[in-house]
Amino acid sequence: MTTGTKRKVLVLLGPTAVGKTRLSLELAExxxxxxxxxxxxxxxRGMDIGTAKISEGEMKGIPHHLIDIxxxxxxxxxxxxxxQGTRLIEEISRRGKLPFIVGGTGLYIESLCYGFRFSEAVADEAFRSEQDAYAEEHGAEALHARLAAVDPxxxxxxxxxxxxxIIRALEIHYQTGVPLSEDLAGQTKESPYELCLIGLTMDRKKLYKRIEERIDQMLAEGLVAEVQGLLERGYGRSLVSMQGLGYKEIAAYLEGETTLEEAxxxxxxxxxxFxxxxxSWFRHMKEIQWIDTLESPDHSETFAIIEHRIAQTFAKSE
Structure with a gap:
């Protein structure tokens, strides 16, 4: 899977609930x-329902990496x-397979696709403790406002x-005087890979409806019990993982701060x-080929369009 010295890498990205999982399996095959x-x-591990994680049975035997690690x-x-992604791209390519990045975390995907270098600002525990204390006293919104003032x-x-x-972004600005966003914007956008980036989108109102339906499905599948189990195993609400969507809201309900309906x-x-x-993040990635998943009522037609785009993109590089 090489072109000259560059590895071919396929990427499927888009917002939550847009339909990446089904298409990713079909494209992988x-x-x-x-x-x-x-x-x-x-x-x-153990955060399955709230993350809409694919089950092993749904994977159709297709290897999936960086899940439950x-x-x-x-x-x-x-x-x-x-x-880890850089290592996997090399290993998968050497097996004669195509590395295929699928997801919605923009910074993760962009950093891997373009080989971002990371700030040399070192961990300053005193600064971090100070910001933590400020957040505890004044609230998350106040800490967020601090960041907005220096790096909107x-x-x-x-x-x-x-x-x-947020604290890491503040720390980088505090030590270097350069906003994290400015540092990222100044990074080279030449990829070490032969990329084909496919972005999925749809009408905003329809996407929001799908999001709400997905959340209702998560609740029916046992999201509350999943969060309860995590809390009982000692995973506190201050953890980064427990600040994820679905976990922080349900945890607040379980600890009596709100009703389930409000949560x-x-x-x-x-x-x-989100x-x-x-x-908004993906829109500045200029190489993405956007596909409206609802433009054609026939899913097979949408798949055929994407399959053709991928074949064309990789053919141009050969």
Whole structure:
């Protein structure tokens, strides 16, 4: 799977609930691919329902990588994802298979596709403790506002509850004087790979309806029990994993801070906002070939269009 010295890499990205999983399996079968998950939450074991994680039975025998590789108590970073993804692309290519990145975590996917270098700002525990204390006293929104004041682009991308990444962005600005977003924007956009990036999209109202239906399905499948089990095993709400969509809202309900109805309303609202942020992130990736999954009522026609685009893109590089 090489072109000169460059490895071919297929990428399927898009917002939550747009339909990536089904298409990824069909494309993997058609192109002889192994899937690398580009999702920051599916790395965690025991967090299945709330992350819409594919089950082993649904994988159709297609190898999936970077799923269930950490306990919820472990931290997982963009740099670690990039390192593991880079290794997997090489290993999969050497097996004669096509590396296929599928997911919705924009920074993860972009860092791997373009070989981003990461800030040399070192961990400053005193600074981090100070920001943590500020968040505890004044709330997540206040800490998020601090970031918005010095790096509005990163603040727009990060949810106010994503404390670890907000503090890291503040730390980078504090040490270097350069906003994280500016550093990322200045990175080279020449990929070390022969990329084919396919983006899935659909009418915003229809996407939001699918998001709400998915959340209802998660609740029916036992999301509340999943979160309860995590809390009972000692995975506290301050963990990065437990700040994920679906987990923080249900945990607040389970600890008596809100009703289940209120938690679900909040979860649906926050997930809609998350999808909007995902689309905003992907829109600046100029090489993406966008496909409206609802443009054709026939799924097989949509698949055929995508299959043709991929074949054309890789043929041009040969």
């Amino acid at each position: 058609a192109f002889g691919a192994e899937i690398i998950s580009g999702d920051s939450m599916q790395v965690y 950490h306990d919820p108590g472990d931290a997982y970073s963009t740099a670690e994802f990039q390192e 682009v990163s603040a727009e991308r990060l949810h106010p509850n994503d404390r670890r990444r 679900v309303v909040l979860l649906k609202r926050d997930t809609r906002r 999808a909007k942020r995902q689309l």
